[in-house]
Amino acid sequence: MNLIDKLIEIGKEVHSRNWVPATGGNLSAKINEERIIITRSGSHKGYLTVKDFVVVDMNGNLVEGDGKPSAETLLHATVYKLFPWVGSVLHIHSLNSTLISRLTDGQIVLEDYELIKAFGYKTHRERIHVPVLENSQDMEELSRLVRDVLTGTDKVVGFILRSHGVYVWGKDPWDAFVRLEALDFLLECELKLMGVRS
Numbered sequence: 001m002n003l004i005d006k007l008i009e010i011g012k013e014v015h016s017r018n019w020v021p022a023t024g025g026n027l028s029a030k031i032n033e034e035r036i037i038i039t040r041s042g043s044h045k046g047y048l049t050v051k052d053f054v055v056v057d058m059n060g061n062l063v064e065g066d067g068k069p070s071a072e073t074l075l076h077a078t079v080y081k082l083f084p085w086v087g088s089v090l091h092i093h094s095l096n097s098t099l100i101s102r103l104t105d106g107q108i109v110l111e112d113y114e115l116i117k118a119f120g121y122k123t124h125r126e127r128i129h130v131p132v133l134e135n136s137q138d139m140e141e142l143s144r145l146v147r148d149v150l151t152g153t154d155k156v157v158g159f160i161l162r163s164h165g166v167y168v169w170g171k172d173p174w175d176a177f178v179r180l181e182a183l184d185f186l187l188e189c190e191l192k193l194m195g196v197r198s
């Protein structure tokens with residue numbers, strides 16, 4: 001299966017979970033050190049076809065394909081530039097990530113969950129972080145913020161844009177999807193705990 005076919009499959013899956021309502025979300029994979037394949041802006045992630053993908057460079061400039069690259073391309077590029085091991089970045093608008101961001105300042109810290117091992121850590125004792133950043137339409141400013149929170153740490157497994165959605169990455173599209181599934185589950189646990197405690 002090539003990268004586009006894998007991203008199309010993931011698009012169907014995230015749509016079936018109601019994680020990408022109303023053309024929300026964007027999906028990408030790294031072709032090589034200079035090129036990324038990413039969904040076209042405005043494409044419905046549940047019904048992607050080959051035409052819904054464009055190739056961009058690491059600064060978000062269109063290199064190949066018809067249409068506008070995802071409005072959030074710069075955020076994907078920022079993750080690829082910071083972490084050479086990353087081969088795919090996925091962004092969704094799940095209910096869990098959207099709601100928890102409205103109840104959290106700063107960052108979400110996850111600890112003691114067995115599922116923390118889904119991110120490659122050896123033990124549930126590891127503390128992993130998910131920064132919550134203020135949403136913005138200024139992608140250059142937002143990508144600088146993302147770069148700042150991701151620099152110098154290996155404990156951040158994703159980030160959330162407040163009232164918007166979550167970004168997760170992995171070594172390839174499947175790895176990124178598994179991590180996304182793990183993170184959304186953990187966010188749901190935290191959200192439900194908040195409800196129980198309030």
Ligand SMILES: CSCCC(=O)C(=O)COP(=O)(O)O
Nearest residue numbers: 023024025026041042070071
């Ligand atoms: C209708 S969703 C608003 C834009 C957004 O947050 C998103 O994830 C999709 O943007 P894109 O340009 O990648 O279609």
Ligand SMILES: [Zn+2]
Nearest residue numbers: 024025164165
């Ligand atoms: Zn979005």
